[in-house]
Amino acid sequence: MLNNKEKIDELKNQIRSSNFESYQYIGSRSKKLIGTMYVKQKMDYGFHIYYIHEPSETDPLAGKNGTISEMFYDLRNKKYWIKRNLKDVNFSVRNVDSIFPKDYDQRVEIFNLLSTKANQGLYNSALHFLGAMGKEQSEMFGRFFHRLITEYSYFELLYKAGIKIDSNTYVKNPNGKSPMEILGLSKTQWKMTNKYKLSIGTFNKLSNDTADQQLINYLDYIKTLEQEYGLEKVQEFLSNEKSYLYGEHVYRSRPAIEIAKRYNLPIKHFIRYIYFECDVSQGLNAYAALSDYADYIRMTTEMGYERFDRYPRFLRTAHDIASRNYKIKLNEEEMKEWETSYQINKQYEYSYQGYKIFPPKDPSDLIKEGNVLGHCVGSYVNKVRKGTSVILFLREREDVESPLVTIEVKGNCIAQARGKMNNPPSNEQNVIIKKFAEKYQLAI
Structure with missing residues (x-):
């Protein structure tokens, strides 16, 4: 019956003689072999690897006889463990870090070795996001691999969906089974995000089915007008109108929808006028047009005008004339x-x-x-x-x-x-x- 040392030596020989893909860590100064990584299995959402650490007189992790570490890493099912010399050890930053090279320049080869075609770029992206956070100065392999699976396993699903996240990304459900669940988006919000290439933070913490349906209908209309006028207005429309639709009551300017409702204007006709006609024929962006129009229609209404141009060809001129004529005499x-x-x-x-x-x-x-x-x-x-x-x-x-x-x-x-x-x-x-x-x- 083999003792523990004999079992370890036998496992090392089996791995070395296998057909596993491998990568050798060579010391940048000593130019000596430090250890070799062997990939037993790589998945679209993780990997199963061995690392044989060569004997060392100075490195306590290797020891005089060398060590063998085994690491299983499954992001999708959130299963992970590490064994060293056939014994379970804590899945800690230090123990993860001991399996990977200290030389940051070797990361490209390591990530290529661990990646499949389906998750190419995942680990490099996660390293930049999680390897150094806050006041930390350097990006560390162990730190990012540990954080990725223990706190940020959802990163894998979002990355594959083409969603770029950062520390400001709102994550409602880290254990969600889809990007939509993770980000807390409704089906309509998810559809809008993809259909109109919106920033993933567009709907942070917003939940209103009625507003969702209204917004997607307005965006569909904006897209038809974009094709007609040759202008891009989706982002400008969202900037001015989204807060009003979702009842946030913090507006960048007076929303066109709110003005149209207040003064009984046809909403879509008014949207066309403010966002497209004022831009094409008058050179006014929506922010300026809405500011001028809100004052213009308020003044004409308060002065009791029954007939006035609700869609003036020269808004600034009409606004200035109304302002000069606006006289208030208080009782x-x-x-x-x-x-x-x-x-x-x-x-x-x-x-x-x-x-x-x-x-x-x-x-x-x-x-x-x-x-x-x-x-x-x-x-x-x-x-x-x-x-x-x-x-x-x-x-x-x-x-x-x-x-x-x-x-x-x-x-x-x-x-x-x-x-x-x-x-x-x-x-x-x-x-x-x-x-x-x-x-x-x-x-x-």
Whole structure:
């Protein structure tokens, strides 16, 4: 009966004489053979390998007689173990690392040896994702192989589905049996992600079947318009409309769908106008077109116009004309409401580095601001009176009569800041606005 050492030597001889694919680790300095990896089996989702470590006087893992390690690694079924000299050892980072070379440059050969045609590139991609995270400096074989199967085994399914993930990817169910389950996507969201080549983070933590169906219908319509106009608008549409459809209430701009519903406009006709016609004939991107249109239709509606062009060929011109014609005369009761709002808004008076921020005292101050800067803040009189918006002026302390930047605060957020002709504030002015936001704990 063979003793343990004899059994180990016999196993080494069997492996060396097998037809297993192999790879020799040669020391970069000593140029001596350190060990040899033998691949007993490789699968689309893992491998079964041996590693024979040559005897060493200095390496305790090898010892004077050398060692043989066996590693089984099955990502799909999450089965993994390591044996050393026929005995089970912990599946630890250190024990995994002992099976692989310390020379990072050998990774290409090792990954090629362990990979099948179906999972080519999987291990290299996982190494870059998991080999070094946070403040770790170097990418380690053992660390990434250990993390991949103990914490991130879903990486294999996502990789094969062509999904690129990073540390910001939201994973709802790490044990899911499909990419859709892992990422927590509905069938319609999964269909949209693939059909329109959307970022995998498009639907992070969003769950709303009604919104899913509405969005895919709108995207189908956008695609037909893209072909008609020769423009790509899917991402721009998502950026402006997705939050509204899913009820997130945090909008990059006024959503076209919300404006259409509020003013009883045919939604698809309005989408065509804002996203395509304004771009092709007027050179306006959707963000600018929506901003101008929201003010334009509000002003014309508040002025009681029964007949006005709902789809002006020159939106900016129509907007500016409406702004100049927009006159609000408050009655006695409304002026009392204005004064109440003004007293509340005075809390935002602020001075910093030669600049001053303060609210308008009279409705006429808003009219003047809009006329001088060439934007439509003069039409915000009722918003300020009702307290739905706070309008503030940014001016130089030594010249408070000369408008520079108009700021709108809604809730706990700076909704917009516009200079002359709706241009953004200068870098210096942005610094002041940021300091102001920090003082009053406002999001920008």
